[in-house]
Amino acid sequence: EAGVTQSPTHLIKTRGQQATLRCSPISGHTSVYWYQQALGLGLQFLLWYDEGEERNRGNFPPRFSGRQFPNYSSELNVNALELEDSALYLCASSLGQLLLNTEAFFGQGTRLTVV
Amino acid sequence: ILNVEQSPQSLHVQEGDSTNFTCSFPSSNFYALHWYRWETAKSPEALFVMTLNGDEKKKGRISATLNTKEGYSYLYIKGSQPEDSATYLCAPNSGGYQKVTFGTGTKLQVIP
Numbered sequence: 001e002a003g004v005t006q007s008p009t010h011l012i013k014t015r016g017q018q019a020t021l022r023c024s025p026i027s028g029h030t031s032v033y034w035y036q037q038a039l040g041l042g043l044q045f046l047l048w049y050d051e052g053e054e055r056n057r058g059n060f061p062p063r064f065s066g067r068q069f070p071n072y073s074s075e076l077n078v079n080a081l082e083l084e085d086s087a088l089y090l091c092a093s094s095l096g097q098l099l100l101n102t103e104a105f106f107g108q109g110t111r112l113t114v115v
Numbered sequence: 116i117l118n119v120e121q122s123p124q125s126l127h128v129q130e131g132d133s134t135n136f137t138c139s140f141p142s143s144n145f146y147a148l149h150w151y152r153w154e155t156a157k158s159p160e161a162l163f164v165m166t167l168n169g170d171e172k173k174k175g176r177i178s179a180t181l182n183t184k185e186g187y188s189y190l191y192i193k194g195s196q197p198e199d200s201a202t203y204l205c206a207p208n209s210g211g212y213q214k215v216t217f218g219t220g221t222k223l224q225v226i227p
Contacts, residue, residue: 003158004158035217041219042119042204042217042218042219042220043204043206043217044217045216045217090158090159092159102164103149103161103164104149104151104159104161105158105161106151106158106159106160107158108156108157108158109158
């Protein structure tokens with residue numbers, strides 16, 4: 001069974017551009033979570049999607065947005081890129097809406113570098 | 116957003132030594148706590164999900180305890196091996212907000 005897959009693995013963008021990151025959850029998982037790990041910091045919660053709807057978002061500006069498609073895959077968009085957006089972006093999926101008593105399964109991440 | 120603290124930030128131990136580290140979190144509105152292991156160049160993998168005060172979970176040489184009243188969890192590794200080298204992340208769940216907040220992790224290096 002395929003795990004959570006993310007693409008691209010690496011992405012280099014110029015300040016002011018837009019970046020699009022993609023995530024395919026484990027088959028059957030309806031919830032997708034996005035996290036950011038900037039250098040020296042812990043994982044910061046970005047967004048949670050379930051059944052195509054945005055359920056929650058962390059303390060990030062509106063230029064961080066995304067969506068979940070009918071097949072439960074998800075896209076994270078970062079507009080007007082800033083240098084401090086350089087980070088590892090991790091996607092995770094879980095079975096069902098809640099993460100409370102289920103595990104999150106993570107992808108290997110997309111390393112975004114803004115120059 | 117929960118204030119989650121993990122200590123120490125990094126740790127070097129000799130092969131065969133036992134070790135432990137701590138995850139501290141606000142004790143109010145607690146629902147569950149997750150421990151993950153994140154090896155370099157791999158994805159974080161779930162170790163344990165703990166929900167009840169006094170919970171103790173074990174997987175091989177790794178075990179964890181939970182104190183929800185005082186807001187901490189300990190992770191223990193008995194007889195550390197080089198393959199235990201990883202960053203260990205804890206992630207308490209604030210329940211009502213339905214999101215998991217990760218700590219910055221404890222980076223463990225086991226020296227052969």
